[in-house]
Amino acid sequence: MEIKGSVVLVTGGGNGIGEAVVKYFASRGAKVAVVDMVQKNIDRVVKDVKEMGGEAVGIQANVTIEADVARFIKGTIEAFGKLNIAVSSAGIIRDGTMLSLDKETGQVSKKLGLDKWQAVIDTNLTGTFLTIRDAAEAMVNGGWPGLLVPISSVNKCGQVGQINYSSAKVADALMPKIIVGEFLMRGIRNVRCVAIAPGYTATPMLTGMNQDALKAILEDVHLGRLVAPEEIASMIGFCAENEALNATTIEITGGLCYPKGIAK
């Protein structure tokens, strides 16, 4: 698929990896739809695209609401006439161990709340499902060449303190296998699906954290630094251009390892 002239929709496009994806594709001549919960983030990214001489539409929406997803898919097609690439980058974290113990009694003092579980599942799994489902529907009905990109995470392998996040991300990682299998079964040949599983990435959430904690994280990264959001974006661009990439999840982590050992 040629990037120039294609139409790319990015949820969570107002910051972090999503913002980098928007700018990567806009800089290469794609038309972009920036979907985000926060209007001021949309404004900033769309203005940056404008300065690059690009074309962009900004749509404030919540990926967990089915009607919102239908609205931003329809809005993208209304603005640009088609949809070729959908990147489901909207995601949140609500970390915590499932059980916490009282240090003195050894009894359970706290459980991970359903609110923390449900919010992460809703955004990172259901939001991705709705975005990918409705984007695929548009691509199939429009007959346009398409690429669906769920954003998983290296923590799909299971990260302590992230039972909610890891559960959602392992499900996201599985989507390409199921979706492409179903496409083959249904005779849908014009749409591919490739998930991306980033490692620790230099988004504001990580670069702004406690620097000692950040240093400890980097000790387990073979590359010795955080992955740049632009490196994730260029991987998605490569997936768009290389049509043999399909039905798989690609990790881009800089070589994240378990402490002093095997790569994750």
Place this chain on the structure above:
Amino acid sequence: MEAIRYNDMDFSLEKEGDRWNLTFKLANGSSAVAGTGLFGGLTEGEARTRALALIKTIFPVGVRSVGPDVMHPNMIGDLKIVGPDVAHPNFVYWNKDSVSSPRDL
């Protein structure tokens, strides 16, 4: 610059080169961006038509009903038909066109 009023929102369609930028006013009076570099090569009239279609898609007008009112089903034989809870304080009864909707629901 073209001003477009839709429902209770104010939009501006502004030409830059041969393309169009679309902005709108937020409730607090500040400006937000709906799109940039749009509708390349279109005339003012064509761009306005396309902009209005885009606005209607991104900012649809609708009624949010509250319910269902499971306590008061309509019975057709054994079949229960459950409607929205019209007694709920957040239910909006709306029998006029969208432009006449109250600004603060």
